[in-house]
Amino acid sequence: MSIFKENFLWGGAVAAHQLEGGWQDGGKGVSVADVMTVGAHGVPRRITNGVLEGENYPNHEAIDFYGRYKEDVKLFAELGLKCFRTSIAWTRIFPKGDEAEPNEAGLQFYDDLFDECLKYGIEPVITLSHFEMPYHLVTEYGGWKNRKMIDFFARFSEVCFTRYKDKVTYWMTFNEINNQTNYYEDFAPFTNSGLKFDAEDDREKIMYQAAHYELVASAKAIEIGHQINPNFEIGCMIAMVPIYPYSCSPSDMMAATVAMQRRYWFTDVHCKGRYPSYMKAYFDRKQFDLDITTEDEVQLTKGTVDYIGFSYYMSFAVKDHDKGPAYDYDEAHDLVENPYVKASEWGWQIDPTGLRYAMNWFNDRYELPLFIVENGFGAVDEIGDDGEIHDEYRIDYLREHIEAMQEAVIYDGIDLMGYTPWGFIDLVSAGTGEMKKRYGFIYVDKNNEGQGTLERSKKDSFYWFQNVIASNGEKL
Ligand code: P53
Numbered sequence: 001m002s003i004f005k006e007n008f009l010w011g012g013a014v015a016a017h018q019l020e021g022g023w024q025d026g027g028k029g030v031s032v033a034d035v036m037t038v039g040a041h042g043v044p045r046r047i048t049n050g051v052l053e054g055e056n057y058p059n060h061e062a063i064d065f066y067g068r069y070k071e072d073v074k075l076f077a078e079l080g081l082k083c084f085r086t087s088i089a090w091t092r093i094f095p096k097g098d099e100a101e102p103n104e105a106g107l108q109f110y111d112d113l114f115d116e117c118l119k120y121g122i123e124p125v126i127t128l129s130h131f132e133m134p135y136h137l138v139t140e141y142g143g144w145k146n147r148k149m150i151d152f153f154a155r156f157s158e159v160c161f162t163r164y165k166d167k168v169t170y171w172m173t174f175n176e177i178n179n180q181t182n183y184y185e186d187f188a189p190f191t192n193s194g195l196k197f198d199a200e201d202d203r204e205k206i207m208y209q210a211a212h213y214e215l216v217a218s219a220k221a222i223e224i225g226h227q228i229n230p231n232f233e234i235g236c237m238i239a240m241v242p243i244y245p246y247s248c249s250p251s252d253m254m255a256a257t258v259a260m261q262r263r264y265w266f267t268d269v270h271c272k273g274r275y276p277s278y279m280k281a282y283f284d285r286k287q288f289d290l291d292i293t294t295e296d297e298v299q300l301t302k303g304t305v306d307y308i309g310f311s312y313y314m315s316f317a318v319k320d321h322d323k324g325p326a327y328d329y330d331e332a333h334d335l336v337e338n339p340y341v342k343a344s345e346w347g348w349q350i351d352p353t354g355l356r357y358a359m360n361w362f363n364d365r366y367e368l369p370l371f372i373v374e375n376g377f378g379a380v381d382e383i384g385d386d387g388e389i390h391d392e393y394r395i396d397y398l399r400e401h402i403e404a405m406q407e408a409v410i411y412d413g414i415d416l417m418g419y420t421p422w423g424f425i426d427l428v429s430a431g432t433g434e435m436k437k438r439y440g441f442i443y444v445d446k447n448n449e450g451q452g453t454l455e456r457s458k459k460d461s462f463y464w465f466q467n468v469i470a471s472n473g474e475k476l
Contacts, residue, residue: 002472003295004408006357008121009418011083011468012076012441015130015175017059018427020089022066029095030135033059038433040446041042043345045433047190050135056450058433063426063444064454069113069161074457075442079462080469084122085373085420086113087130087175088160096142097152102159110160114167119458122425124168125373125420128221130175131191131430144210147291157221158228165229168178172309172373176239178266184332205288215269216296219303224447229295235371236270236308240358244317248338251320251327257320257325259334262359267308277282277409285326287354288434307417308362311374312401315341315354330435346378352400358444359408359416369415375401376439378424378429381459389443389459398461399476408471421465425456433439441465 017033030051037079048055065072076084090097092106100224114124133143141148157173180192189195193210197203201449222234243259245252261278274297283290317338319326337343339379340349355375362370377397381389398421408414423439426446431437435446441462446452467475 002474003409004416004473007145008416008472009082009083009125009170009371009420010205010472011085011123011418011420012064012424013085013420013422014425014427015430016089017062017093017129017130018369018423019063019065019086019425020429021060021062023060024363025066026109027094027103027117028089028096028106029091029097031089031091031132032135032138032190033132034196035135036190036433040432040434040448043432044185044187044249045184045431047196050139058428058450059447061450062428063446065425066109067179068454072442073113073116073120073122074116075425075456075458076122078466079424079441080262080466081122082469083170083413083420083463084117085125087127087132088155089132090129090417091132091134093159094134094156096136096151097156098137098148103461107159107163110164111167114164117367118167123170124164124174125170125418126160126164126168127172127437129153129173131166132394133194135180138194138196142335143196144213145193145195145206148215148219150213153214153217154220154224158224158417161221161225161228161232165232168461169231169232169233170236170371171225172222172237173234175237176311177214177218177237177270179239180207180211181263182331184330191337191430197243202235202305205290208283208288209290211266212290212292212296215266215274216299218270219273222305223299233306234275235307236267236305237309237311237373238264238270240266240310240312240362242263242315242354242358242361243335244315244354246317246319246338246339248375249320252318253368255318255320255327255329255334256455259316259329259331262329263331267362270305271308271368273304276343279312305368307369307371309364309371309373310362311356312355312372313342313375313422315351316347316349344378345380346432348378350377350386350397352404355401356412358409359405359414360412363412363414369417371417372419374420374422376424378423378437378439379437380436381443389457391459391461394441394461396441398465402468402473404476
């Protein structure tokens with residue numbers, strides 16, 4: 001008998017804007033991803049005022065999955081995927097976001113894509129909002145700082161749930177909703193919530209307001225989804241980066257505890273349907289006068305999640321920074337290097353045991369099924385003399401993380417639904433917009449400048465993962 005369940009959801013994960021391309025095809029509108037230029041490690045992507053002439057926008061073409069999905073899905077079937085996690089581009093369904101009627105060509109595209117997956121027995125796992133909202137909602141409404149977003153999102157969700165109710169069972173509402181804890185930088189608030197700031201803005205308060213509206217919208221969507229199909233499994237999606245105390249000094253421990261609260265309170269609201277005491281105390285102390293109504297509080301209780309979807313790439317560490325008993329957490333400045341782990345070329349600290357720790361942390365607090373919907377190793381791949389890519393570093397990373405998952409199942413009794421490694425086909429990096437930060441088992445011939453044939457080929461990791469799936473995780 002294998003360690004993982006018989007129907008374990010082995011899969012691969014991507015997001016619409018990072019692979020589809022076809023940014024203006026089939027009536028698609030401009031999304032927030034369409035106005036972000038290419039960056040690099042240490043060089044942030046720029047957010048331009050609309051689409052400007054002469055800029056390099058990597059998501060416009062991405063890897064042209066929009067045009068090539070049939071051949072690609074065939075490769076996914078050869079890999080042996082049981083499920084395929086992607087997102088629905090909101091801008092294909094509602095190009096501007098505030099229309100009364102959806103765009104039929106966009107709806108048809110996902111019908112065709114899901115049919116193609118189901119033909120091979122691959123189950124679609126769908127994120128409704130993965131860093132991709134209509135840009136029009138940013139320019140006209142200010143993004144998620146506006147309460148009107150709740151209804152726009154609820155309408156979008158209802159249209160998707162109704163249309164795909166017989167094709168899709170597993171859903172998630174907002175991708176990595178807690179990434180915006182890093183509101184000091186422009187990237188996360190913009191990609192999560194369509195937020196742009198003026199110099200005098202209180203970024204933190206605006207972020208909390210936007211996150212609140214998103215949590216209400218998520219709860220509303222979950223309530224609607226369960227009415228449309230009671231068999232739907234609808235989860236949240238949390239960027240899980242556990243934060244360790246730098247040392248065993250009591251004040252480092254307390255700093256890490258508060259840092260975890262500030263990064264993961266979102267999960268409390270998603271799972272328990274209410275704000276935790278520590279956030280209420282924080283909002284009071286900061287005198288944030290947030291728009292949280294009694295109706296919102298009722299709505300939150302009606303749309304708790306069925307499972308916890310989360311990404312896991314790395315862990316962080318934090319030191320007490322002499323902020324007194326508040327231990328307030330500043331994600332842009334308080335993190336320190338962990339001397340016990342190594343980091344990737346992009347500075348992401350590699351820590352398989354952190355995955356088991358994170359699974360226990362979720363399980364202790366919520367006792368809900370867990371679904372690891374992203375994990376992977378972003379690296380530069382070189383084509384060898386034999387014309388192949390021998391990515392044993394990627395295989396090593398994934399093997400160690402799957403072993404940690406197995407330990408969590410065996411020793412900690414954790415209910416794990418599935419595992420979908422991130423970017424199993426090379427795609428545009430979210431954080432940097434690069435192509436050369438690759439996660440794939442399938443190589444895509446394209447470089448940072450946008451040149452290449454877009455041809456697909458298999459790396460060593462393809463054959464390795466094929467075997468992992470076929471043996472239900474026994475052959476690593
Ligand atoms: P890239 C930061 C921290 C953890 C996960 O990221 C993150 C980010 C944002 O960069 O994003 C998730 O492409 C996200 C995916 C993304 C993937 O991780 O920056 O859900 O869209 O591509 C990897 O290397």
